[in-house]
Amino acid sequence: MSDRLLAADELEAKLRAIGAERYHHLHPFHKLLHAGKLDRGQVQAWALNRYYYQAMIPIKDAYALARLPTSELRREWRRRIIDHDGDGPGTGGIERWLKLAEGVGLDRAYVQSTRGILPGTRFAVEAYVNFVHHRPILEGIASSLTEMFSPDIIADRVRGMLAGYAFITEETLAYFTPRLTQAPQDVNFALTYVKEHARTRAEQELVLDALRFKCDVLWSQLDALYLAYVEPRLVPPGAFAPER
């Protein structure tokens, strides 16, 4: 590794290259999900496990908030928490994910209990929360940059799932609609922030590593789903077992 400082657009190109290699749109589980090739139980397992990730996002963002030094930065970041927790009962991203889970046939209280999730899901999500809690805020913000790649996957997912699964309606997938505008807004801030605040090549490398780490967090959740519910269907003791 050279110690030459990268120009802002070079840093962005390297971030995008990490996404092209490691973002979870490449994972076989997503390919099956988006192609309509999973059965209802497998889609339930995805919705159930992914709920835990959704539910922990505001916790992760609260740790980030606690480390941001100015009202201006905290106001900006606070929006993410509002997006997920909503403005009142029945609103926000977590609530919309619960509606998705119910839409595919899961019981709301069971989903909220997180009793049936895979240990691999739990450990990956907790690693993300701990990362943002303990690493410098520059890296915490950089780890959010997987959202650079999410609008494409969301468009694919919504199109593929509506076409592929008779039991899924537009209403079930309502979670994703606001993400198409929220994610670019979030990315715009975070990308500008890391370009401005990574002031040495070493800091730029930490930014790149943070994005690699976050790609691992997302990828690892799909690995756990694939092993348990696709092949070889090795469901760990105590985890959700779909009706066959």
Added chain:
Amino acid sequence: MSDRLLAADELEAKLRAIGAERYHHLHPFHKLLHAGKLDRGQVQAWALNRYYYQAMIPIKDAYALARLPTSELRREWRRRIIDHDGDGPGTGGIERWLKLAEGVGLDRAYVQSTRGILPGTRFAVEAYVNFVHHRPILEGIASSLTEMFSPDIIADRVRGMLAGYAFITEETLAYFTPRLTQAPQDVNFALTYVKEHARTRAEQELVLDALRFKCDVLWSQLDALYLAYVEPRLVPPGAFAPER
């Protein structure tokens, strides 16, 4: 769940029942490993990933040490750190695991770097360290009780691996010999401790949950190995890829 306090032998019976259902001797990866059915690359992947678990054990035990209130308890627990870190260069469990890794053909510096380990390994091991760091010490001690079940699996493993793999010698497996006496000594203390210090049924249930959690930590590591190196051989970006 009743709120009746369990007698000490009832608590122990419930702990043993968790092991019988959830300990990783039941995992298909271990069945293959011990039956001599893996190739050298797969055994390397196991040794490489398991190194990270070994290397983090003294960190986990140092967090436990920091939470123990008396010299007597700390002296007892300190033994575990000595077992792993040794009394000087070239001694201790971590060093013996490195010899095992070298014995199966891995480069020592590569193993120590942990660059090639699976994200699933990293997240599971970190979950264990964080558990002992943050949960009450009663639960931290209870989470060590998977050692109740380890002498049997070690005997199986050493017998099976010596019989099944021409590239493995008794010297390679020297890590396991002291574990056969260390583990029962550790268990004797930890089991007595949880029997005496879990003074309500709720605390006893936390003890049982801690052991279930630890079984998940071990199981999840084998899940990650199975997915990446046995079936469907889905090696995550950046992880160790055996020569085929």
